[in-house]
Amino acid sequence: MNKIIPVLTMLAVIVVLWYAAAVKMNSQWAMDQAARAEVELTFGELVKDTLSQDRPKLPAPHQVVAELWETTVEKKITSKRSLVYHGWITLSATMLGFGIGTVAGIALAVGIVHNKAMDLGVMPWAIASQTIPILAIAPMIIVVLNSMGISGLIPKAIIAAYLSFFPVVVGMVKGLRAPDAMQLDLMKTYNASGGETFWKLRLPSSMPYLFASLKVAVAAALVGTIVAELPSGAVRGLGARLLSGSYYGQTIQIWSALFAAAALAAALVIIVGILEKVVLKRMGMAK
Incomplete structure (x- = not known):
């Protein structure tokens, strides 16, 4: 157990930093889209948008996990997308x-x-x-x-x-x-x-x-x-x-x-x- 806790701690830190970087790197596109539509985004809406873009500069961890699940578990192993x-x-x-x-x-x-x-x-x-x-x-x-x-x-x-x-x-x-x-x-x-x-x-x-x-x-x-x-x-x-x-x-x-x-x-x-x-x-x- 003493060996697992430091590993999990480092993993948690990496995930948090990853999410923060995803918000930072993807925010410009979200703000540009909002400016074209002449609307203002709240901080919550901005974060939600940056973590759900189809083609983000930096994908969020949950997007990568979802893609991995889809292309390994949900696809047949003979599929060209597997x-x-x-x-x-x-x-x-x-x-x-x-x-x-x-x-x-x-x-x-x-x-x-x-x-x-x-x-x-x-x-x-x-x-x-x-x-x-x-x-x-x-x-x-x-x-x-x-x-x-x-x-x-x-x-x-x-x-x-x-x-x-x-x-x-x-x-x-x-x-x-x-x-x-x-x-x-x-x-x-x-x-x-x-x-x-x-x-x-x-x-x-x-x-x-x-x-x-x-x-x-x-x-x-x-x-x-x-x-x-x-x-x-x-x-x-x-x-x-x-x-x-x-x-x-x-x-x-x-x-x-x-x-x-x-x-x-x-x-x-x-x-x-x-x-x-x-x-x-x-x-x-x-x-």
């Missing part, structure tokens, strides 16, 4: 990209730790790759792949993998190098081979680092997928909902898609956290 439908499209590309990024990140990390040339040659390029803005590289990847006849899920997954592999590389390298000199010397005393040292010492030691990086990577993969859906003119996915909302000035739709994406990211991070507890417990590294 956020469940669009969320599944985004999730599919996210998981594929996350899988590719994770495998590539682990493989690169193993090579970097065991090969001095890769450490000196690959790691700087991996770092440099993250300095390129994803908004700049995503359209290039999509155009190139489309010219090769590759479209749909694969381009989005590649961009998701591009964002997700780097946290895995960094975390896994740190984890594989976690054993200290005394532990490595002990393995040499046991006449352990390089493979045995890896499987029995380095890999188990890297697990906490790996799962910490996976939580970052899965969220980054989701961001990459949504970004990939924006420049491609996609008609499916949460990015498509954001895009169509911006085209037609449907700010409530935009905010509902943003909250759906945030909820999806939170769910993925929680799932990785659950897997972390299960794996570490089986390895005797957590209670």
